[in-house]
Amino acid sequence: MIRPINSDNTAYTAFKNHGDVKRGYIAHRYHTSENVDISTKLKATAGAVLGTAVPLLYFAKKQTGKKPTLKSILHLHYGLKEMLVTGISAISSGALFGMIGEPRKKRDRKRKEAVFQIMNTCIPLLLVEGFLRLSDKVRVLNNRAAKLGGTIAGVTVGMIAGAHLSNKINDPRDLEPDRKLNVKDAIANVDDVVGALILAKFPFIEKLHAQKFLPVIYAWCGYRAGQSN
Numbered sequence: 001m002i003r004p005i006n007s008d009n010t011a012y013t014a015f016k017n018h019g020d021v022k023r024g025y026i027a028h029r030y031h032t033s034e035n036v037d038i039s040t041k042l043k044a045t046a047g048a049v050l051g052t053a054v055p056l057l058y059f060a061k062k063q064t065g066k067k068p069t070l071k072s073i074l075h076l077h078y079g080l081k082e083m084l085v086t087g088i089s090a091i092s093s094g095a096l097f098g099m100i101g102e103p104r105k106k107r108d109r110k111r112k113e114a115v116f117q118i119m120n121t122c123i124p125l126l127l128v129e130g131f132l133r134l135s136d137k138v139r140v141l142n143n144r145a146a147k148l149g150g151t152i153a154g155v156t157v158g159m160i161a162g163a164h165l166s167n168k169i170n171d172p173r174d175l176e177p178d179r180k181l182n183v184k185d186a187i188a189n190v191d192d193v194v195g196a197l198i199l200a201k202f203p204f205i206e207k208l209h210a211q212k213f214l215p216v217i218y219a220w221c222g223y224r225a226g227q228s229n
Contacts, residue, residue: 044226051093
């Protein structure tokens, strides 16, 4: 959502150095947005990568009973637990590393973005998992068409519910404009789509080896939380 600049031009004066003014409008729903420095980007990247790698190494060792290798990580079996733990770890670590050396206001922004990312990672997967368990018990739902429709619905409703819940957690008194889903969020939520299809065990997903891309997407979500200004 975008808002017009005040007639006295004070808004322009306050924000012109941050690249937020474009053709008479200020973006980000009155939220200030500053350019992210290289140091913050590096910290967020390191945190997101570490937060993704640690659970992958743990699950690879647990599933194979051997020392983790690149091959075992690439062929990791993803169930609900693996997806939730890896996603939460990547986002939390990215945000925490990004907070290092930052003032309180910026730390709060990263914390809130982390909550948003975690809600939008977990809730869609939980809804899809719940639907798939139900479909196994209800004959009319136990077919590929119904599972595909339920999977898509679960991800869509989950994203909306995740955004709503994160806004309630981050701003219980409703003092700030709500954080809305945007194009980058939709791209980042590819992990939910891929994860949901993996949970539903659709053959074409297995042939595409889509699970190999999940760590990259989780790391990206963590990076977004850690560099959020």
